[in-house]
Amino acid sequence: MLLLKNRGEHREENDRIIRSLQERKKDKGLLEMKVHGKDSLVTYEIYDKSGIMVYETMPLDELSNDRMMIVQTVVIMFLACLIFGLLLSARITKQIKKPIDRLTAHIETIAAGNFIRDDSIEGEDEIGRVGCVVNDMALRIKELMDQQLKAEKEKGDLELKMLQAQINPHFLYNTLDSIRWIAVIQKNSGIVKMVTALSGLLKNMTKGFNEKVTLKKELEFLNDYVTIEKVKYVELFDLEIQVDDPGLYEAKVIKLTLQPLVENAIFNGIEPKGRHGIIKIRASRQEDMLVLTVRDNGVGIPKERLKTLLENTEKVKGNSMSGIGLPNVDRRIKLNYGESYSLMVDSTEGKFTEITVTMPLEF
Structure with a gap:
């Protein structure tokens, strides 16, 4: 039994197509041939059980259009x-x-x-x-820029205050030199010693406050100051200096670092106590840092005052020789070396006061 499906109505043409497909002896496939005079593509399939063949023709021109x-x-x-x-x-x-x-x-x-x-x-x-x-x-x-500007302003203000505190050095040197020669002529060794110390002291002060000098020079400057104060206070105190390593004498420090600390020890420690005292200075090395300590056995500092001692950089005692108080020493250290370096103050009222300065070790 054959089921015929195509687009033409001519049986002969259908029979020809069927014969051609049967001659292929294949159950299904694709064949290109002429159908009704047109080149066409024929697809077919023969089902095994029923033997029915189904095929379809498609003109190639229509396929091309598709x-x-x-x-x-x-x-x-x-x-x-x-x-x-x-x-x-x-x-x-x-x-x-x-x-x-x-x-x-x-x-x-x-x-x-x-x-x-x-x-x-x-x-x-x-x-x-x-x-x-x-x-x-x-x-x-x-x-950071604001902090830098503030630091520079404080540094400039501090330097300006130092400059304002200076007097005409040449006039003062000439006057002191005249006094010294008069004392030499009159053979007054006490006046010679004091005037010589004062002259050296003022000469060093007028050269610049933020200049760095060797520890040896700083101690020589301090010795001139102590010479004058011992005459003034009639041997009220003794000064002891200990340098752990002789090589530290060549280490660089900011000039006028030790003098204000010793001055503080005399005025606020030894003098109020009213009897002989000792001020000890020690220079030591801790890794890459120079550590300076100034210790006195004076009256000490009350705890409530100790907390605010370094806060106010404006108020400096009128009788201060250098015009630099402890807060300003602390500020100078920070301005030169950074905020990680500063003064540290330890004190017990009635027993002692110890001030420690840390700075980078420079030669």
């Missing part, structure tokens, strides 16, 4: 995808470029010296997090 339609469809879809991709890419690029442009503009603003915070560059995405870091960096730079 193929063209498929190609056109594929091309249209490709172009549509391409256009969509370009539009999507442009949109994504714009979304990414806009915050990057804002970030770049803000960095240029920071480079120009304007360290304001810009909240528009911050966000939850990667670029936004970079913006947060840039804002934090700008604020940190501003803080």
Whole structure:
């Protein structure tokens, strides 16, 4: 039994097609042949159980039209995808470029010296997090610059105060020299000794307060000061100096570091006690640091005053020889070496006061 399915109505043509398909002796397949005078493509299949053959013919010209339609469809879809991709890419690029442009503009603003915070560059995405870091960096730079400006201003103010405290050195040197020669002529060794010490003291003071000198020079300067104070206080105190390593004599220190500490020991420690005292100075080395300590066995410092001793850099005693109090010594150390270096004061009321200075070891 044969089931015939085609587009023509001529039985002879159908029989010819069937014979041709049967001659192939294949259960199914694809065959190109002429059907009703047209080049056609015939597909067929013979079912085993029923023996029925089913075939279909398709003119090649129609198939070509379908193929063209498929190609056109594929091309249209490709172009549509391409256009969509370009539009999507442009949109994504714009979304990414806009915050990057804002970030770049803000960095240029920071480079120009304007360290304001810009909240528009911050966000939850990667670029936004970079913006947060840039804002934090700008604020940190501003803080550091403000600290630097403040430190420079304080340093300048301190130097100005030192300059204002100086007197005409040449006039004073000439006067002291005249007094010394009069004392020499009159054979008064006490006056000669005191005037010589005072002359050396003032000469060193007028050369600059932030100059660095060797520890040996600083101790010589201190010796001139102590010579004068011993005459003034009639041997009220003794000074003991201990240098752990002779090589430390060549270490660099800021001039007028020890004198204000000894002056404080005399005025606030030994003198109020009313009897003989001892001031001990020690220079030692701790790794890469120079440590100077000044200790007296005077009246000590009350605990409540000890906490605020180094806070006020403005008030300096009128009878101070150098015009530099303990707070200003502490500030000079920090200005020259950084905030990690400073004075440390330890005291027990009625027993002792010990001031420690740490600074980098320099030669």
